[in-house]
Amino acid sequence: MGESIRRYLKFVKPYNWMIVLTVVIGIVKFAIPLFIPFLIKIVIDSIIGSDTMTAAEQTKQLFYWLGGTALVFFIIRPPVEYYRQYYAQYVSNKILYDIRQNLYGHLQKLSLRFYTETRAGEVISRIINDVEQTKNFVMIGLMNVWLDVATILIAIVIMLTMDIPLTIVTLLAFPFYAYSVKHFFGKLRTLTRERSQSLANVQSYLHERVAGVSVIKSFSLEDTEQKRFDDVNGKFLDKAIQHTKWNAKAFAVVNTITDVAPLLVIGYAGYQVINGSLSVGTMVAFIAYIERLYSPLRRLVNASTSLTQSFASMDRVLELMEEPYEVTDKPDARPLPAIRGKVEFDHVGFAYEEEGIPVLDDMNFTVEPGQTAALVGMSGGGKSTIVSLIPRFYDVTAGAIKIDGIDIRDIQTKSLRDQIGMVLQDSILFSDSVRSNIMMGNPDATEEEVIAAAKAANAHEFIMELPEGYDTEVGERGVKLSGGQKQRLSIARVFLKDPPMLILDEATSALDLESEALIQESLSRLAHNRTTIIVAHRLSTITHADKILVISHGELKEQGTHAELMNKQGTYYDLFKVQSV
Incomplete structure (x- = not known):
């Protein structure tokens, strides 16, 4: 996989600065909502729970904090969101454009032997479907994963400033999460590749039969062809179901871990509040941060599935790119002058x-x-x-x-x-x-x-x-x-x-x-x-x-x-x- 990624990154390299810019803008976008739980803590502990402020002063402070936060959301966040989406889509589509251009140029140089031995539908599937699937590697692997990791790190830093022991309890589920992802998504790549090949077989079959529909009709082969298509389509269904079953197991385990983890935090935080060692505002803020922490983790699980599909497609695309040229010019080949024709x-x-x-x-x-x-x-x-x-x-x-x-x-x-x-x-x-x-x-x-x-x-x-x-x-x-x-x-x-x-x-x-x-x-x-x-x-x-x-x-x-x-x-x-x- 490492070699495939390294070769794919050659197409990414011209756009590195735009990817970095997109990630930086994305971090700003995701960091802004992280202030909300901290705002809840301030409202509960410092404003509502204040023993020194009058009701009018509490109201005034409440609207100051809410007004300032609203300005950030209405003025800063919209352009940040726009440019993050725009640059992410622009970069990924440009990379796919470059890959297809490269592939088409490569196909022009392959010998007729390749085309006699390879079905047209298979080639088309790789250039259209598989190249499109690699978009997830750019969107998720090179952008969103880093944004989610940054969101998690920022949330952990904020939580550590509020309560270190409670933060440690929050992170207890992380090792189980990491092991589950590694265990399940290793095999998922193989299953995804097999599923992609079966889909390419369906596309190849359809391409040939649509091109030869006159033969099918002239020999009244509609029923026979339906049975043959059922067989090809059924094999794809089998691979798709195998892929779905393993994917479902992965999500069942990983989501259970991410769903159980908040219970530990709520239990420990509630115990501390009962015993007077933690404020109610901090507990509510922590519960809110749990969602901010585990939502990116769930997205990373989804990312693992998408990236697995992307890596399998990447292998198929690069495999086509590696198809050797049988007829090539020598390094010292010279142009043929105007010929007489002998x-x-x-x-x-x-x-x-x-x-x-x-x-x-x-x-x-x-x-x-x-x-x-x-x-x-x-x-x-x-x-x-x-x-x-x-x-x-x-x-x-x-x-x-x-x-x-x-x-x-x-x-x-x-x-x-x-x-x-x-x-x-x-x-x-x-x-x-x-x-x-x-x-x-x-x-x-x-x-x-x-x-x-x-x-x-x-x-x-x-x-x-x-x-x-x-x-x-x-x-x-x-x-x-x-x-x-x-x-x-x-x-x-x-x-x-x-x-x-x-x-x-x-x-x-x-x-x-x-x-x-x-x-x-x-x-x-x-x-x-x-x-x-x-x-x-x-x-x-x-x-x-x-x-x-x-x-x-x-x-x-x-x-x-x-x-x-x-x-x-x-x-x-x-x-x-x-x-x-």
Whole structure:
């Protein structure tokens, strides 16, 4: 836990002075009410119990003391309360903002492997729920705990000035309180972490099912899914109940201690008053101070629960922050200059797992600048893996990939990806306007450039037919558009990017013939004078390619032009004949 707190405090450090200021203001806020019990003692012993003052003088003294106290409450306390609340919320929200900013930047640098192995709902839960839970550490652990401790210390000092033995009796319950907190809240952290993980599982399940609700409905799986959700939700309920039971035990014991302690004080103080060794005013003041003393203790018990949740969430947040980067730039990596577009696979090998089965084995081929190369073969042969390695979504495990003779591991990844345009089979659009989705290719593009890119992608016509044209919201993942329309927007943003190298990963395999014809036309226009690597499903669409590479089980089986491979009558010939039937 200590290491987690130390790392979390790095985010707190820029706001240390504001936290100190908030604590100081808070101490003033909590110290003001501590005068009330002392005022009660003065009123009872020195004013009401006075044998020397007349009734008029007693009344005058009473209103002096009450008037002065009221001025403090009406003039000093309101701004103190305002600024304590304002600074406490401001600082904690700024810290959470910084953490989420850091996490999002971290997520941008993680490899695709992380996202294939981690559910989106789990990531979202940590960034939203767990980061929010750590707010308690700032609000309570760094502010309120110190305020409560200061309140207790100030109350003890005032009580010591009134009666030392009675103060000692008041503090007899403290050791039992401290032991109970340590005993119960140690295990509570583990239970809280398990509860948080179960809640993240519920969120992940919901995220996946909401995204795939069309599949559930098409297969009439509503009843089955309800049972599965009952199971996931039930596991969260079990963890929540375990957490609640232990929490309830902790509160039962600790609150019993803090409730019994005042009885000791009342009994001892009453005995002293009966025997004439303590004034009634002091006894009443002490009873009032007991509430001032044990209210902060009860708040500290609540704080222990909240902090336990906060520490468990802190562990999950920092665990995500520690996720290592698989693809990183070397310290001496240099920017990639404007490329001609020569791509070389030099004895490349690759496996997704460190000790896993190789997906690519001794892959050797070259694509010259401006050429169009097509990767063909049965599904699972390694074609998509090849195109994922070129922009360094993953790093090769053997050999090297070179662009214009430069190993891509020796250059800055951003400068590499800036010069590659990709159109994938699954067109990812964001819940934003058509214009914003196209401008992802170049965020600084002008309106004229956006329209020109849309026209080049054969998208302008259908965009103008949308309710709000380029300002139309496309919905999550472009749900309001057809597959062909989404694909044309994906091509438009690559036109806007205008890269010297192009990668097309089965960009037309899931489209109807009309959409495919429009997209093939725009892709041909896009590929003109660019090095283009195509992963093809329909072989009839790549017969024009300068080079066709036949990939099977991670190996390069054949390469050549369409005519050369057909004459060879090998693997490509067999594939083409099957599709021609």
